[in-house]
Amino acid sequence: MSSEVVAPAGAGFAGERGRNWMEACATSFSVGRSVVASNLSPGTDSKPDVPVGLRMLGLVFSLNLCRGLSLGVVLGGVAWAALPTNYAGKPFQDAFHRGGMPSVPGLIQCALYDLGGEGVAYHDTDALNNGSGKLNQETGHQRAHGGTYIWNFRRDEGVDLSFVKDWADLNHTNQVTPPLNQFYIGWTENGEWCNYTVNVTRPGRYRIKALYAFQTNTVTFDLNGQSASICRLPEATPGYHHWNLAEIGFITLPETGPQLLTFHYGKGNNFAWFDFEWVGEAGK
Ligand SMILES: [Ca+2]
Ligand SMILES: [Ca+2]
Secondary structure, three states, X not given: OOEEOOXXXXXXXXXXXXXXXXXXXXXXXXXXXXXXXXXXXXXOOOOOOOOHHHHHHHHHHHXXXXXXXXXXXXXXXXXXXXXXXXXXXXXXXXXXXOOOOOEEOEEEEHHHOOEOOEOOOEEOOOOOOOOOOOHHHOHHHOOOOOOHHHHOOOOOOXXXXXXXXXXXXXXXXXXXXXXXXXXXXXXXXXXXEEEEEEEEOOOEEEEEEEEEEEOOOEEEEEEOOXXXXXXXXXXXXXXXXXXXXXXXXXXXXXXXXEEEEEEXXXXXXXXXXXXXXXXXOOOO
C-alpha cells in the first residue's frame, strides 16, 4: 500500500575497493530498474446543451475557480519549488564522496544524509552512532573486506550506520542480495528522520524502490518541508540482515534543481538506498 500526496510531491570507499563497490551498486541498480511506459490518452471534449444564463453563471464560476486555483498553484509552487530558505543543512561530502548532492532520477544512499547535525540534517533517538561508533569498534565486526573508512563512517553522528558484512548479511539467502560493504541506516526508532538535498534533473512522477530489511512498516517523504509521499515496505524479511529490494510507493517532484527530501522512518528496519525512477509527467 502506498499513497501519494497530490500537488508537490553510497556509501563508498577509497581506491580500487571503492570502484568495485560503485560498480556493484550500479549493477544492482540496473538489475532493479524497470522502464514504465507512460500510457496517456487525450480526453474527449463534451459540450452538453446548457441555457445561456447558466453558461454565463458557469463561466463566472469557472473564472473565479481558475483565479483561486492559479493562486493556489503559485503559492504551492513557492512552497514546494525549492529548498526552504532557512534550511542550514548541506549535501554530504567527504574526501571520498565529492559528487555533491545525488541526482534524481537516480539512487539516494541512505547513509549519505546531509551534513548539519542533530535537528538540522537528521533526528536520531540517541547521540551515539550504535554502528560506526559502537558495534563496529569491536574487533570482530571490523571485517577484513571493509577498512577503517567503512568501520568508522560518520561515527560521531547520531544516525546509526553500519555496513553489509560477510557473516551477518551474506551468509544466507536474501530476497535481493546487497553489495558487500553497502552502508545502511540501522537501529531505527520511531520518529527518526534524515534530510537529503537532491538535484532533480527531470520533473515528474517517480516510483520509489527501497533496498531494506525486516518489517512491513510505513515510511514517508517530505518535499521541501511539505508532506509528499506515504510509502509501504511491501514484504517482510526474516530479520534485520535479510534484504529485499522492492517498490514502496510514488512521489511527485514538480520542479527541477536542488530540493530537500526528508525521509521519516520508524522502528523495525534497516535501510540501504532508495531508487527514484521517473514514470511520467507530474499530475498524469
Ligand atoms: Ca543513534
Ligand atoms: Ca537510531
